[in-house]
Amino acid sequence: MTRSMSDRTVLITGASSGIGAACARHFAESGARLILTARRKEKLQILADQLQQSQSVETLLLPLDVQQADAVAIAIAGLPTDWQAIDVLVNNAGLSRGLDKQYESPLQDWEEMIDTNVKGLLYVTRSVVPGMVMRGRGHVVNIGSIAARQVYPGGSVYCATKAAVKSISEGLKMDLLGTAVRVTNIEPGLVETEFSEVRFRGDGERAKSVYEGMTPLTPGDIADTILFAVTRPAHVNISEIFVMPTDQSSVSQVHRRSA
Ligand code: NDP
Numbered sequence: 245m246t247r248s249m250s251d252r253t254v255l256i257t258g259a260s261s262g263i264g265a266a267c268a269r270h271f272a273e274s275g276a277r278l279i280l281t282a283r284r285k286e287k288l289q290i291l292a293d294q295l296q297q298s299q300s301v302e303t304l305l306l307p308l309d310v311q312q313a314d315a316v317a318i319a320i321a322g323l324p325t326d327w328q329a330i331d332v333l334v335n336n337a338g339l340s341r342g343l344d345k346q347y348e349s350p351l352q353d354w355e356e357m358i359d360t361n362v363k364g365l366l367y368v369t370r371s372v373v374p375g376m377v378m379r380g381r382g383h384v385v386n387i388g389s390i391a392a393r394q395v396y397p398g399g400s401v402y403c404a405t406k407a408a409v410k411s412i413s414e415g416l417k418m419d420l421l422g423t424a425v426r427v428t429n430i431e432p433g434l435v436e437t438e439f440s441e442v443r444f445r446g447d448g449e450r451a452k453s454v455y456e457g458m459t460p461l462t463p464g465d466i467a468d469t470i471l472f473a474v475t476r477p478a479h480v481n482i483s484e485i486f487v488m489p490t491d492q493s494s495v496s497q498v499h500r501r502s503a
């Protein structure tokens with residue numbers, strides 16, 4: 245891999261697991277310096293130690309709950325001076341909770357998904373993008389989902405949050421027209437991460453069954469796609485990338501081989 249991101253500063257939300265952690269590894273390989281954020285500081289520390297050993301990469305850990313508007317604003321405003329010029333923001337932190345029918349779902353599940361996937365993404369964006377505009381460079385990558393395009397039973401609120409990410413990405417691009425700042429919305433299908441364990445609150449068997457008999461995307465596949473988008477020439481804005489496993493053709497059509 246070429247060191248195409250040498251000395252660029254990349255802030256990744258949700259870097260403690262899955263797609264975010266894979267982004268950290270891919271960006272580290274390409275020479276970037278990384279601001280790693282998530283709530284689980286110990287996981288960020290393990291990742292940072294690994295990256296330090298394998299890539300000698302510079303990292304800054306920023307434990308953060310993106311649902312907390314004030315904490316987000318204070319954390320970003322309080323970055324050390326030499327970490328303030330963020331070149332790439334990867335808005336990846338997100339989750340789903342349950343697959344209950346809309347009319348039976350616990351309200352708290354909705355609050356958590358909306359507060360994280362929509363409001364959290366907006367809070368971080370609001371804190372980071374003004375600096376990008378001021379410096380005349382930057383790239384915001386939002387992690388949407390196939391769920392923005394196709395709704396499924398029990399998934400309406402999660403799907404709505406990802407439809408919101410699509411609208412927020414398109415609207416941000418419009419509001420940034422005339423600046424050099426770019427916006428990309430990545431929409432993956434099934435990726436094997438902690439996502440399903442979180443959705444099913446630690447029910448490992450149920451989580452495993454989501455990927456049973458099929459080959460899902462890996463977090464690295466998505467990190468690779470993101471790296472592609474952010475390393476295009478400055479005049480090219482990759483607005484949207486929809487990536488599915490070969491074994492998936494729609495949100496509900498998955499080819500599974502029997503054991
Ligand atoms: P993981 O559960 O593996 O990772 C989710 C990450 O989000 C974790 O690092 C978690 O860190 C972080 N996070 C969750 N809530 C918060 C919060 N309130 N504040 C800060 N960080 C938070 O799942 P994925 O890697 O799969 O998910 C990453 C993104 O990809 C999500 O937006 C998801 O919706 C999206 N996606 C996933 C797909 C899949 O099939 N897996 C497909 C399409 C999109 P911590 O708990 O330490 O805070």
Ligand code: 8X3
Pocket residue numbers: 388389390391399432433434435495
């Ligand atoms: C995650 C993919 O299909 O579980 O966004 O909603 S799906």
